[in-house]
Amino acid sequence: MMEQTNKERSLVSKVMDGLVTGIVEEKYGAVLPPQDVLSKEFDVSRTVMREALSMLLARHMLDVRPKIGTRIRPMHDWRMIDEDVVNWRFRAKPDPTFLRDVIEFRVLIEPRAAAQAATRGNASDIAAIRDAFEAFRTSPPGEPGHQTADEALHTRIVVASGNQFFQQMAAIIRGALSALKPLVEQPPGAWDEAVKLHARVVEAIERHDAKEAEAASMAVIDYSMSRLSVAMPDAQTE
The missing domain is CATH 1.20.120.530 (GntR ligand-binding domain-like)
Structure with a gap:
């Protein structure tokens, strides 16, 4: 059970890292694709993708809007007092x-x-x-x-x-x-x-x-x- 939990956490971290790379490289534009599409792209379950997206939401990197979807927030809105966010922000040009x-x-x-x-x-x-x-x-x-x-x-x-x-x-x-x-x-x-x-x-x-x-x-x-x-x-x- 613990091994599975650690494996899922590792998977969530990898998906988060991949999403951030796509964001800073402007792969997605202003709005992320639907969760189903992203799950297929990263070859992970909806549960893992949902957890990864929620982690980015908590860091003020994304914003969910009705009828629009998951919008990528401007980098100056990102929660900088967070080591992961800091590292990701400095990854961008x-x-x-x-x-x-x-x-x-x-x-x-x-x-x-x-x-x-x-x-x-x-x-x-x-x-x-x-x-x-x-x-x-x-x-x-x-x-x-x-x-x-x-x-x-x-x-x-x-x-x-x-x-x-x-x-x-x-x-x-x-x-x-x-x-x-x-x-x-x-x-x-x-x-x-x-x-x-x-x-x-x-x-x-x-x-x-x-x-x-x-x-x-x-x-x-x-x-x-x-x-x-x-x-x-x-x-x-x-």
Whole structure:
């Protein structure tokens, strides 16, 4: 019985992932096909399809309208404080407005989280941040572990803030780093500068210097944004 339940959950997750891929690739247009059609497309029971659709409805990604069917809601309506939704949203091709919002989110959260990490972080938190920085420092762009190391460093700083809401938003920070990285130019010397800027944040946290940690975190974001691809100039914020 339990095995069957786990199998069904896995199937629902796969169907959800497939539906989201179709949505972000604009395969379905504005309205999803009827459930029977989707069940055949994914080769699953109506029960599994209904559960998958209900999960997307709960995340504000779909809207059921009488005589219209299941409408796909605009991405800005999606419930972002949900790790699955965050990952799915970042899977879509980034547009200037979305990137602007991502930058503004980072500016709002990361510097404050760094300041709080400097004030509230315990020895274990700070050691985890230092370990993540060492992995980051030794994994330059192009190496397999670079993205993971970058995300881990930023995530551990947010976690060390001790703020429950900031911690819940760590998935958005990871998604933001993943979305922005390919669009940021990498001129000669960029990596050395990035390491130096991140080191400044980590060292300020280790010294429990909240003001410096906040300023250093803002400097990291400013530096990244200053090199944002010229292809996305509308993403810049004031």
